[in-house]
Amino acid sequence: MTDYQKQAAGTPAIAATAAAGGPRLKVGVVGLGIGRMHLDGWRQHPQADVVAIADTDPQRLAQVGEQFGIAHRYPSAEAMLDAQRLDVVSICTPNKFHKELTLKALAAGCHVLCEKPMAMSAAEGREMLEAARRAERRLMINFSFRFTAQSRALKSQVDAGVFGEFYFGRSVWHRRKGMPGFGGWFGTKALAGGGPLIDLGVHRLDLALWLMGYPKPTWVMGSTYDPIARQAAEQAGKPFDVEDLAAAFIRFDNGASLVLEASWAGHIREAELMETRLFGTRAGLLQKNLNEGYTFDAEIFTEQHGAAFDMHLHPSTEAAPSAMHDFAEAILREQPHPAPAEEGLRVMEILDAIYESARSGRPVEM
């Protein structure tokens, strides 16, 4: 038996319902902000049923329960795990609770889809990965920007060898004034682990690394700043103790390097700018958001027969399968799942190194 077959065989609901016309996955969702997107995402898979939800906010719990028609509602993840025998749990709480709740869900025999960032630090991420290995359960991180039709199409071009070797990249997510409200968990280090680097930068870092083949980082130089958000928080009389801008230079063991930038505030033209450029030996790519929104353009630049030659990837008209769909599919088909915890951990190691470099003012060897 492979590891994945062993995991599936030990999954209670799969074993119980296999005789009744195909296995089904019983899913629980914890945290109902972005967790509502998980509810939609799980519904894409015909063999996944969200049977339970949990949130510490009773109003949100009731409202989402009504909206999605879910009867089993719990005031905590622990109460949900005690009451329900689940196969998979989505963890969609503030970052501080990712580790603790993932460990509890794994201990209850569930596979886990944890929101990004994986955790508050690499140390926490490592604990989560080790617990998943010990429990022989899966742990996936919701790096959602990978799952769009266009990102998938770009990845297919990479896998087909269109770009040759990537040797340099720049991946950014900047906002002119897009700080989450002051006084909430996003601007509080003890609850979020950091600011826009861990919130937005994590997506652009994962996307670039995924396209580059997840090279191993060797050293990192980073800086963080907070002039705009700190002043605004002081004026509002609210706490704020994370950065409002971070920038880093990451060097990999294959010689490639990546510039990463993320901000919630800055004096720039765009309200929202997301851009990933990768330079390859045969071609380069640019994925960029259109009209400062959340739809993306993607282009490939190369040379053919001595002339500069560009290609354009049209946005797909069909919805792409969600991360939840792909996780369900991998569990049911006993295949490796995308965005595994190992990659989530590598992202956390790089983020830790950027924050450490920013603090010390020196490069960090990894």
Ligand SMILES: NC(=O)c1ccc[n+]([C@@H]2O[C@H](COP(=O)([O-])OP(=O)(O)OC[C@H]3O[C@@H](n4cnc5c(N)ncnc54)[C@H](O)[C@@H]3O)[C@@H](O)[C@H]2O)c1
């Ligand atoms: N993948 C993406 O594109 C994406 C987008 C937004 C947020 N996120 C991530 O999702 C997570 C949640 O972010 P959000 O924007 O939904 O935050 P949010 O504050 O809007 O929602 C969090 C919810 O979790 C509940 N909650 C808090 N602590 C809990 C606990 N211990 N147990 C159960 N419920 C608890 C809160 O009551 C709230 O309803 C964060 O890790 C964030 O980084 C990911």
